[in-house]
Amino acid sequence: MKDTFKHKGLRQQLVNILITKGIRDEKVLNAIGKVPRHLFMDSSFLDHAYQDKAFPIAADQTISQPFTVAFQTELLQVNKTDKVLEIGTGSGYQTAVLCELGVHVYSIERQQELFRKTSNFLPKLGYRAKKLIFGDGYKGLKDEAPFDGIIVTAGAPFVPKPLLSQLKIGGRLVIPVGDAVQVMTLFIRKGAKEFEQHEFGEFRFVPLLEDKN
Numbered sequence: 001m002k003d004t005f006k007h008k009g010l011r012q013q014l015v016n017i018l019i020t021k022g023i024r025d026e027k028v029l030n031a032i033g034k035v036p037r038h039l040f041m042d043s044s045f046l047d048h049a050y051q052d053k054a055f056p057i058a059a060d061q062t063i064s065q066p067f068t069v070a071f072q073t074e075l076l077q078v079n080k081t082d083k084v085l086e087i088g089t090g091s092g093y094q095t096a097v098l099c100e101l102g103v104h105v106y107s108i109e110r111q112q113e114l115f116r117k118t119s120n121f122l123p124k125l126g127y128r129a130k131k132l133i134f135g136d137g138y139k140g141l142k143d144e145a146p147f148d149g150i151i152v153t154a155g156a157p158f159v160p161k162p163l164l165s166q167l168k169i170g171g172r173l174v175i176p177v178g179d180a181v182q183v184m185t186l187f188i189r190k191g192a193k194e195f196e197q198h199e200f201g202e203f204r205f206v207p208l209l210e211d212k213n
Contacts, residue, residue, distance in 0.1 A: 003036040010050035011037070017052050018070050025074045031100035032070055037063070039125065040091040058113050061206055063091040064153060068203060070097075075174045075186050075200070076149040078103045083130075085144070085166065087137035088153035088208065092118040096127045098151075105129040106144050108137045110208075137208060140166045147171055155182040155205035164195060176205045 015033045023029060038049035040063055048055060054065040073094070078084060080102035089095055089109035095118075098105045107129050109115040115134040122129065133141065137152070138160040145166035152163070152175040163173055167189040176182030184200040 003039070007036060007038055007050075011035075014050045014052065014066055018067055021052075021067050023067070023070045023074060025070075027101055028070050028073045028097075031073070031097045032066060034100050035093065035096045036125070037066065037093060040093045040096075040121075057091045058111075058117060061090055061111065061114060063093050064205075068205075069094050071184070071200075072151055072153070072174045073097055073101070075184070076151055076172055078149055082148035083144070083146075084149040084151065085141055085147045085163075086151050086153065087140075087163070089118050089132060090114060090153060092122045092127070094151070094153050095122060095129055095132075096125065099127040099129065103149075106131045106133070106141055106147075108133045108135050108141065110135070110137060138162065142166060150174070152176065152208065153205070154208035155179070156208045159185070159187070164189070176203050178202075179207075180204075 011033050015029050038046050041049050041055055052066050054062045057063050078101055082103045084098055084103045084105055086105055086107040089107040095105055095107050119132045140162040146168040147166055148168055148171050150163050150173045155176050157179050167173055169189050171189050173187040175185050177185045181202050182205055184203050186198040188196040190196055
Protein backbone atom coordinates (compact mmCIF):
# COMPACT_ATOMS: atom_id res chain seq x y z
CA MET A 1 0.00 0.00 0.00
CA LYS A 2 2.42 2.63 -1.23
CA ASP A 3 1.65 6.21 -2.13
CA THR A 4 4.69 7.52 -4.00
CA PHE A 5 5.78 10.93 -5.33
CA LYS A 6 4.73 9.67 -8.76
CA HIS A 7 1.20 8.99 -7.49
CA LYS A 8 1.06 12.45 -5.90
CA GLY A 9 2.15 14.00 -9.18
CA LEU A 10 -0.51 12.08 -11.08
CA ARG A 11 -3.12 13.25 -8.57
CA GLN A 12 -2.12 16.86 -9.15
CA GLN A 13 -2.55 16.31 -12.90
CA LEU A 14 -6.02 14.91 -12.17
CA VAL A 15 -6.86 17.98 -10.06
CA ASN A 16 -5.81 20.19 -12.99
CA ILE A 17 -8.13 18.21 -15.30
CA LEU A 18 -11.02 18.70 -12.84
CA ILE A 19 -10.35 22.46 -12.79
CA THR A 20 -10.57 22.57 -16.60
CA LYS A 21 -13.90 20.71 -16.34
CA GLY A 22 -15.33 23.36 -14.04
CA ILE A 23 -14.70 22.21 -10.45
CA ARG A 24 -14.03 25.36 -8.43
CA ASP A 25 -14.27 24.44 -4.73
CA GLU A 26 -10.69 24.55 -3.37
CA LYS A 27 -11.55 22.27 -0.45
CA VAL A 28 -12.91 19.61 -2.82
CA LEU A 29 -9.90 19.89 -5.14
CA ASN A 30 -7.53 19.58 -2.17
CA ALA A 31 -9.36 16.47 -0.95
CA ILE A 32 -9.15 14.83 -4.41
CA GLY A 33 -5.45 15.75 -4.42
CA LYS A 34 -4.88 13.90 -1.16
CA VAL A 35 -6.89 10.66 -1.49
CA PRO A 36 -4.75 7.84 -3.00
CA ARG A 37 -7.31 6.60 -5.54
CA HIS A 38 -4.96 3.89 -6.85
CA LEU A 39 -5.25 2.07 -3.52
CA PHE A 40 -9.02 1.75 -3.97
CA MET A 41 -8.66 -0.11 -7.27
CA ASP A 42 -7.68 -3.56 -8.49
CA SER A 43 -3.94 -3.70 -9.17
CA SER A 44 -4.62 -4.39 -12.87
CA PHE A 45 -6.07 -0.86 -13.16
CA LEU A 46 -3.25 0.94 -11.33
CA ASP A 47 -1.95 2.60 -14.49
CA HIS A 48 -5.40 4.13 -15.02
CA ALA A 49 -6.08 5.24 -11.42
CA TYR A 50 -5.63 8.96 -12.09
CA GLN A 51 -7.50 9.12 -15.37
CA ASP A 52 -10.86 10.82 -15.14
CA LYS A 53 -12.77 7.58 -15.69
CA ALA A 54 -14.89 5.10 -13.76
CA PHE A 55 -13.49 1.56 -13.35
CA PRO A 56 -14.89 -1.81 -12.23
CA ILE A 57 -14.53 -2.94 -8.61
CA ALA A 58 -16.00 -5.98 -6.82
CA ALA A 59 -19.66 -7.11 -6.96
CA ASP A 60 -20.30 -5.69 -10.46
CA GLN A 61 -19.96 -2.14 -9.12
CA THR A 62 -17.66 0.70 -10.17
CA ILE A 63 -15.40 3.28 -8.56
CA SER A 64 -16.91 6.57 -9.72
CA GLN A 65 -15.24 8.91 -12.18
CA PRO A 66 -13.26 11.54 -10.20
CA PHE A 67 -15.18 14.37 -11.90
CA THR A 68 -18.47 12.85 -10.70
CA VAL A 69 -17.13 12.52 -7.14
CA ALA A 70 -15.89 16.12 -7.20
CA PHE A 71 -19.10 17.41 -8.80
CA GLN A 72 -21.40 15.72 -6.27
CA THR A 73 -19.18 16.77 -3.35
CA GLU A 74 -19.13 20.37 -4.57
CA LEU A 75 -22.94 20.40 -4.78
CA LEU A 76 -23.14 19.21 -1.14
CA GLN A 77 -21.31 22.37 0.06
CA VAL A 78 -20.14 20.71 3.27
CA ASN A 79 -18.33 22.31 6.19
CA LYS A 80 -16.07 20.63 8.74
CA THR A 81 -17.99 18.59 11.35
CA ASP A 82 -21.14 18.50 9.15
CA LYS A 83 -23.08 15.26 9.45
CA VAL A 84 -23.30 13.57 6.04
CA LEU A 85 -25.10 10.37 5.00
CA GLU A 86 -23.65 8.52 2.01
CA ILE A 87 -25.84 5.97 0.21
CA GLY A 88 -23.57 3.44 -1.52
CA THR A 89 -20.16 3.12 0.15
CA GLY A 90 -18.79 1.13 -2.78
CA SER A 91 -15.00 1.18 -2.89
CA GLY A 92 -14.92 3.85 -0.17
CA TYR A 93 -13.33 6.48 -2.44
CA GLN A 94 -16.15 9.01 -2.03
CA THR A 95 -16.19 8.25 1.70
CA ALA A 96 -12.47 9.05 1.90
CA VAL A 97 -12.96 12.35 0.05
CA LEU A 98 -15.67 13.32 2.55
CA CYS A 99 -13.41 12.32 5.47
CA GLU A 100 -10.65 14.54 4.02
CA LEU A 101 -13.14 17.42 4.18
CA GLY A 102 -13.52 16.82 7.91
CA VAL A 103 -17.17 15.80 7.86
CA HIS A 104 -18.75 13.09 10.01
CA VAL A 105 -19.64 10.39 7.46
CA TYR A 106 -22.35 7.77 7.92
CA SER A 107 -22.30 5.39 4.97
CA ILE A 108 -24.62 2.54 3.90
CA GLU A 109 -23.66 -0.28 1.52
CA ARG A 110 -26.08 -2.89 0.13
CA GLN A 111 -23.49 -5.35 -1.23
CA GLN A 112 -22.14 -7.63 1.51
CA GLU A 113 -18.85 -8.31 -0.30
CA LEU A 114 -18.10 -4.61 -0.76
CA PHE A 115 -19.25 -3.75 2.75
CA ARG A 116 -16.81 -6.22 4.31
CA LYS A 117 -13.91 -5.20 2.10
CA THR A 118 -14.37 -1.44 2.50
CA SER A 119 -15.06 -1.63 6.26
CA ASN A 120 -11.66 -3.26 6.74
CA PHE A 121 -9.83 -1.16 4.19
CA LEU A 122 -10.77 2.45 5.01
CA PRO A 123 -9.37 2.46 8.58
CA LYS A 124 -6.06 1.07 7.27
CA LEU A 125 -5.70 4.27 5.22
CA GLY A 126 -6.63 6.40 8.23
CA TYR A 127 -10.17 7.20 7.06
CA ARG A 128 -12.63 6.67 9.89
CA ALA A 129 -16.29 7.12 9.09
CA LYS A 130 -18.60 7.63 12.06
CA LYS A 131 -20.54 4.54 10.94
CA LEU A 132 -20.35 2.09 8.05
CA ILE A 133 -23.59 0.14 7.79
CA PHE A 134 -24.68 -2.89 5.79
CA GLY A 135 -28.26 -2.16 4.78
CA ASP A 136 -30.86 -0.66 2.48
CA GLY A 137 -29.97 2.85 1.35
CA TYR A 138 -33.58 3.58 0.32
CA LYS A 139 -34.46 3.74 4.03
CA GLY A 140 -31.65 6.12 4.95
CA LEU A 141 -30.54 6.11 8.58
CA LYS A 142 -33.39 7.37 10.72
CA ASP A 143 -31.61 6.77 14.05
CA GLU A 144 -28.87 9.26 13.15
CA ALA A 145 -31.03 11.86 11.35
CA PRO A 146 -31.20 14.74 10.67
CA PHE A 147 -28.24 15.22 8.31
CA ASP A 148 -26.60 18.37 6.94
CA GLY A 149 -26.11 16.55 3.65
CA ILE A 150 -27.03 13.28 1.94
CA ILE A 151 -25.15 12.00 -1.10
CA VAL A 152 -26.37 9.09 -3.24
CA THR A 153 -23.65 7.42 -5.32
CA ALA A 154 -25.88 5.11 -7.39
CA GLY A 155 -28.64 5.77 -9.89
CA ALA A 156 -32.06 6.01 -8.22
CA PRO A 157 -35.19 5.44 -10.36
CA PHE A 158 -37.03 7.72 -7.91
CA VAL A 159 -36.20 9.91 -4.92
CA PRO A 160 -36.68 7.88 -1.70
CA LYS A 161 -38.96 9.88 0.64
CA PRO A 162 -37.05 8.81 3.80
CA LEU A 163 -33.94 10.59 2.49
CA LEU A 164 -35.80 13.87 2.07
CA SER A 165 -37.34 13.53 5.54
CA GLN A 166 -33.91 12.91 7.11
CA LEU A 167 -32.44 16.25 5.94
CA LYS A 168 -32.05 19.19 8.31
CA ILE A 169 -33.73 22.45 7.33
CA GLY A 170 -31.14 23.95 5.00
CA GLY A 171 -29.70 20.49 4.32
CA ARG A 172 -28.83 19.28 0.82
CA LEU A 173 -29.56 15.95 -0.93
CA VAL A 174 -27.48 15.20 -4.04
CA ILE A 175 -28.93 12.28 -6.00
CA PRO A 176 -28.72 10.99 -9.60
CA VAL A 177 -32.34 10.28 -10.62
CA GLY A 178 -33.36 8.08 -13.56
CA ASP A 179 -33.11 4.59 -15.03
CA ALA A 180 -30.60 4.03 -17.88
CA VAL A 181 -29.37 7.62 -17.66
CA GLN A 182 -29.68 9.78 -14.56
CA VAL A 183 -30.09 13.52 -14.04
CA MET A 184 -27.96 14.87 -11.19
CA THR A 185 -30.49 16.48 -8.86
CA LEU A 186 -30.04 18.70 -5.82
CA PHE A 187 -32.78 19.11 -3.19
CA ILE A 188 -32.41 21.83 -0.55
CA ARG A 189 -34.77 21.55 2.41
CA LYS A 190 -36.46 24.90 3.03
CA GLY A 191 -39.11 23.84 5.54
CA ALA A 192 -40.96 20.87 7.02
CA LYS A 193 -42.50 20.02 3.63
CA GLU A 194 -40.80 22.52 1.34
CA PHE A 195 -37.89 21.61 -0.94
CA GLU A 196 -36.04 23.56 -3.60
CA GLN A 197 -34.98 21.41 -6.59
CA HIS A 198 -32.18 21.96 -9.12
CA GLU A 199 -31.00 19.76 -12.01
CA PHE A 200 -27.42 19.55 -13.33
CA GLY A 201 -27.34 17.43 -16.48
CA GLU A 202 -27.03 13.75 -17.30
CA PHE A 203 -24.74 11.17 -15.68
CA ARG A 204 -24.49 7.38 -15.73
CA PHE A 205 -24.38 5.39 -12.49
CA VAL A 206 -24.78 1.75 -11.52
CA PRO A 207 -28.34 1.27 -10.12
CA LEU A 208 -29.22 1.81 -6.48
CA LEU A 209 -30.29 -1.58 -5.11
CA GLU A 210 -33.34 -1.84 -2.89
CA ASP A 211 -33.46 -4.50 -0.19
CA LYS A 212 -35.61 -7.30 -1.60
CA ASN A 213 -35.62 -9.43 1.56
